[in-house]
Amino acid sequence: MNPLFTALLVGPLLWVGNWIWCLYRNYRAAKLSGLPVLLSPFAPDGMPYLLIKGPLRPLLETILPFPGIRVSIFGWEFRDRHELHDRVGPAFILATPDLNELWCADPAMAQVILARRKDFVQLPIASKIMSFLGGNILTADGEDWARQRRLVAPNLNERISEKVWSESMEQANQMVDYMLRQPGGASRDVISGLRAIAINVLGQVGYGEPKPFKPMELPRDPAAAEKSTYVEAISLCAELLVFAALIPSKFMRMSFMPKALQTLAVAVENIPGLTKEMLEQERKRIASSHSGSGSRDNLMSMLVRLSDAGKSGDKQQSGLAGEAGPHGQYLTDDEISGNLFVFTGAGFDTTANTLAYAITLLAAYPQWQEWIQEELDRVLGEQEQTESPDYNTTYPQLARCLAVMLETLRLYPPVLHVSRSIKTSQTIRTAEDKSYFIQGPCVVYINNPALHTYKSIWGEDSLEFRPSRWITKGADGAEEELITPARGTFSPWSGGPRVCPGQKMSQVEFVTVMAAIFRQCNIEPVPNKEKGETMDQAKKRMLVLTEDSMPRLTLQMNKPEEVYLRWVRR
Known part of the structure; x- marks a missing residue:
């Protein structure tokens, strides 16, 4: 044979x-x-x-x-x-x-x-x-994870949360102004606007780079990507993460590849240089602060000071909560780069998409807009709508705004499985x-959508959007409190010792954006007049858009540009 x-x-x-x-x-x-x-x-x-x-x-x-x-x-x-x-x-x-x-x-x-x-x-x-x-806190295991957790987690504290509150309030107020200026208050830029808020908040809190609000537009060709900032390059990588991580940039740059991948390749190749430049500038600022020029207080500066103080064994110099000093108890520049990517890419995508689902659901269910507005009117009283309330006294009282986030995460968890x-x-x-x-x-x-929708845990209406399921009356029968679900039944931020260290940051940002928008506005779908669509049909169409979703880095709507909403001042 x-x-x-x-x-x-x-x-x-x-x-x-x-x-x-x-x-x-x-x-x-x-x-x-x-x-x-x-x-x-x-x-x-x-x-x-x-x-x-x-x-x-x-x-x-x-x-x-x-x-x-x-x-x-x-x-x-x-x-x-x-x-x-x-x-x-x-x-x-x-x-x-x-x-x-x-x-x-x-x-x-x-x-x-x-x-x-x-x-x-x-x-x-x-x-x-x-x-x-x-390497970063998300991907590390064993003692490597424990070291990074000891160093990073204690510094994601109330000082950071207060900055998130103030920047989120400013960005959301700017978005409201932008939307109300559109003809008839109607816009298809809602989802891109919410993504802009999320990335701009991270730009300020993470890197001390303030940026005025405008709907998000990432570079879409290689020439534009050459001029992109660090945050824009990271955002591109988050959008096409699997390609960025697994396909060599030289291959993506080839002429026969789609323009989106050629653009991504430029961003991936530029990130190491952008990161190095940022770290060098931050170290110069920190050195200047020792001579009286003042230093910035953001996530990157914290990580740099923590790393450098740890290498030198000077915990007091860092001024941070991490345990710097003993050999190995510091972050390498590679780990700083990795952690900045996780907090920027993952933090941006999860919060932005949770906001997108929440706004779309609230447009479909206006009764829940009224529900959170009752809370906002009670808590904020006669304050000017554009005035930024005090974080420490206001945030703890906005239980209904946070309940909207929890209910959105229950039905549309950014990460479908742990x-x-x-x-x-x-x-x-x-x-x-x-x-x-x-x-x-x-x-x-661990299957989050199943755990989050069991009728035996969440009731017969487990597939319905009902934020009030998270609220109960306090012991005095007056103040409302959030319900804590049984352990193992709700894990949008993972759980156990590896629970997401950015959980509080994301909650503060979400609540702030909800408060800023709905203390000033109501939102509603814009019916398709060409098809003779009624308002009820437009609301149902919003729900169809939320169900037409696929996981990328996180769960996202397939047609976000079809979320067409009208903003009406209260």
Whole structure:
């Protein structure tokens, strides 16, 4: 028999045999867990399946009988919410030819997974993507994570929150003025405007770079990207993060590549130089402050002072809360770069998209605008609408504004799942004396959309937008207080020791923007007159836009430009 013919015949047979054996082996390992098992014939992250599964999702789900096909396609959690878990169980194993995946929507199990940070570590591919500009608090594990947490987290304090409050108020007031100046108060720039607020707040709080409000326009061609600022370059990377992290910039620069990727390549190549220049300038400012010229107080200056003081062992010189001094207790420049990217890219995208969903939902449900305006009128009283209220006395009283954020995050969590992985087999024992053996290595996902919409936890209206579910009367029956959900049932900022250190910053920014907008305005959808659309139909269209979403860096609407709203002064 011809050797070439033999190779062509035997090669595929060997590949199929290995595929069947791997799937069978992993299925047996999954059965040991005691959990329900679903099968996927494809490795979810394998090529070329990774490239085709999204566009071909309807076809794949129709022609392939494997129940795990749906689970293997990115974004299924948002499409299904709690439905699949209702049928299969609160936790199950997806057996694949590569690594098995544990999908958890069991609050007790989720709580254990998030608490055991040394056993359930960051997913390697997620760490690779999020650390492409340097190691950071999000991607680090073990003692490296503990060191960064000790140094960074204590400095995201009330001093930073107060700056977030004042800058958010200023930016939101400018946005209101911009919207009211549009013909008839109607604008399609609402979502880009909210993204501008988020990035401008980070520019001021993170880097001491104030910028006046205007709807966000990122560079869209390589020539414009050459002149982009650090914040603009980071924003481009956040928008196309997977490409930025995994595809070499030289390849993206090639003439046959789409212009968007060529533009991204320029931004990626410019970031190291922009970062170095920023750090050098900040160190010069800090040195000048020692001679009486004054220093800035922002996130970058804190990280630089903390790092330099740690290297020299001078904790008092830093003036910060971190434990600087002993060898290794400082941030390298690479880690400063990585942490600035995480706080800028991830912080910008999560807050901006939460604001986008909230504003669109409030336009569809005007009764909740009135609900938060009752609170604003009570708390702010006769203050001028453009006056910036005091942070320390006002923010704690705006429980309804924060409830709107929590309800938005419940239905539209920016991160659909909290990802972890295990390298060796682990036993998960819950408070209910249940025990599950998970054979390693294995990928672990905590399914936020399912946990956030279970009827047994959130009630029969679990899929409805009802911010008042988060409010209860205080002990004296007068002041309203926020409800604290049961542990393991609500994790938009992750949970356990690795809870997001920027949680308070994002809450302050969201509440401030809500307060600034709705103390001055009401918003409503603009009906499509050409189609004879009524106001009720326009409101329903807003809800369709929120459901037409896909996860990118975070969950985002596919057609944000169709959020067309009218702003009316109260």
